[in-house]
Amino acid sequence: MRPTGPLDRVAGAHDAAVLAVARRGEPVARTGLADALQVTPQAISKILTRLMDRGLMAESGSFSSGPGKPTTLYRIVPESRRAIGLHLTRTRLHGVVADLTGQVLERRSVGIDPGRPEPALIADLAGMARELARHGRGELLGVGVGMPGPVDPVEGVYGGSTSSADAWRGAPIRALLLEELALPVHLDHDSRAALVGESWSQPGLLDNAALVLAEEGLGASLRLDGAIVRGAHSQAGEVGHTVVRLDGLPCPCGRRGCAQAEYLAALEAGDQELAARVLATVVLDLVRLVDVDRVVLGGRAVYAHHRVTMEAVRRALAEGLRADAQLHVEVLLSTRGVDLIAVGAACQVLEHEYGLPTALVGPETG
Amino acid sequence: MRPTGPLDRVAGAHDAAVLAVARRGEPVARTGLADALQVTPQAISKILTRLMDRGLMAESGSFSSGPGKPTTLYRIVPESRRAIGLHLTRTRLHGVVADLTGQVLERRSVGIDPGRPEPALIADLAGMARELARHGRGELLGVGVGMPGPVDPVEGVYGGSTSSADAWRGAPIRALLLEELALPVHLDHDSRAALVGESWSQPGLLDNAALVLAEEGLGASLRLDGAIVRGAHSQAGEVGHTVVRLDGLPCPCGRRGCAQAEYLAALEAGDQELAARVLATVVLDLVRLVDVDRVVLGGRAVYAHHRVTMEAVRRALAEGLRADAQLHVEVLLSTRGVDLIAVGAACQVLEHEYGLPTALVGPETG
DNA sequence: CACAATAAGCCAACGCTGTTGCGTTACGTC
């Protein structure tokens, strides 16, 4: 490896910025990139040369309008890199291989036993990763794992569920999987992974956005000013136990009126309208506090009744924000469907490798 | 001005990082800075040379422990720069001049007429700024203004209050004041200013923190991973109208059970315990969503009964987070007292000039 | 009191970044 200079960070940030523009899929021109990055076209040439040397981008024809030399177009090379994403729940394991743009190349899904001991779990994860790795042909960058409940992405350890006894509590999943596969492993909260995945292929659109995930529980994740919010203890977005109704239904966590308990109970009673209102309450509080302009909804429980849910959330937002007419919040449905979290986990690997850096100075965040 | 190269951004970020360490007040050594910034001691020498050329830092004796050449110490020069901060409410104008470390050099306070037309308001602001500018001696960097309610810091325009008719609604305060004073002007939400002020003199401590301000209304502000959260419409932290009790007291905004209405009503009834519980509800929701590890309380309404308030918030947090034992949240009282917002407004000027940059690439954010 | 050992800091050369100025290439138009 060549000696790491400080200017590598500038180059790296610019490379990532060009890739971010290019991964929208449309061919890009030198001039447009120069405007976007606020550098000279000549600098863009050097940046593109670096990216083409690494196989990440390629020329893509040219474009002529009027006199003069035609503009050369460049495009991202999706098949140049791959990443594996695994979505782990208590009863199922779902996995995908995705290319550099986050497109799914292959998917797998198996049921697992919730009581399964830790070594067997690791074997399942590793097995699916190895199988998925046989598809596609770009360089395999690593494996991402998304799972519900508290997770420590820095240490790569699962924190255990508060709502049930849990056989995997404290399992050092990243370390074990890394040893098994000899590939970089990223472990994170499911809804955080989902938001990374959702925004990977539409860079910039979700720079101030929240994603609310309704699966076995409720989870949220935030991207503010382009940066994913992890929080001081990596527990940002654990909104499942926010109290939405004082003295409401009892929750396994010991308190009453938790959003998650109310939501699941409403679903079980077949009252989609009520469930959607619980969801909408969480969303409204969140919008007030952090002022996002887009909210993405995802997860099995949402897909099952997505029309009712979206409509109820939109209505609750319009009602709750009616006094602040200048606050427009767009409510979107996830574009990834059931692959949402698995793709997101894969995109976390991509983001780590090719995403825009957050800070310029200080120690590496890993 | 010398031609702006891309490497200025690296240098600028490093200069800001060194200043951030130094503004804690204690003298700093080359080695310590090298560790903090992850660069070689030689680079620190160059950075310090630049900062000393600009008069921002100076040598501060030396320090010997054991054999070898003694370590040279450096300190920030607080008196090298000044900034003015103004805190505007509907009935009072409070102002300070602060030095580079955020220390107050002089303060002023006058009552104003809420119905006062816009030109008179600008004259009041400019008059106080000019008077404050006579104190202290460093270079005057600019004027910061903090005020309650919705504000657009990008355009420098006051958005108007939702709870009352407002003579200043839509006033382009920044443009008018800039024309009057010929100095850079920064306009922002009061609680956001307060958090900037609170964290300026203790860098790093409040990198994941929230500040809740209780004055005429309720406001919150967030700093996540070191970055102040402004939101898509610069309205992050407008939590005053979060609903804490369904079908509660009517609020001037038209809805019922808003945190602000409940809080003010409890205070008026002399029930500090209830008021504190309303505050605590807001804090608890906020901690769940963004996982901050420190919460700062400030504002007149808090100071009046700070023991009761702090205790109630601490109790509510301990109760609400009891199932998540690993989440430690420290509840602090503002260190700035009644100057909180005025100092914060001044520190916004300092932060703009000498604070750590947020992003590396893309267009300037102003 | 002289000397070595030690640690901090300076100087100069280096590789890398994006910038600048100027020449080259490829297109449309007359």
Added chain:
DNA sequence: GACGTAACGCAACAGCGTTGGCTTATTGTG
């Protein structure tokens, strides 16, 4: 076929932190 135009490449440049060697100032030892 000559001309104007716009995109692009080449080469020199300034400034960043790094590297390696040298200087400086203190402590400890004979």
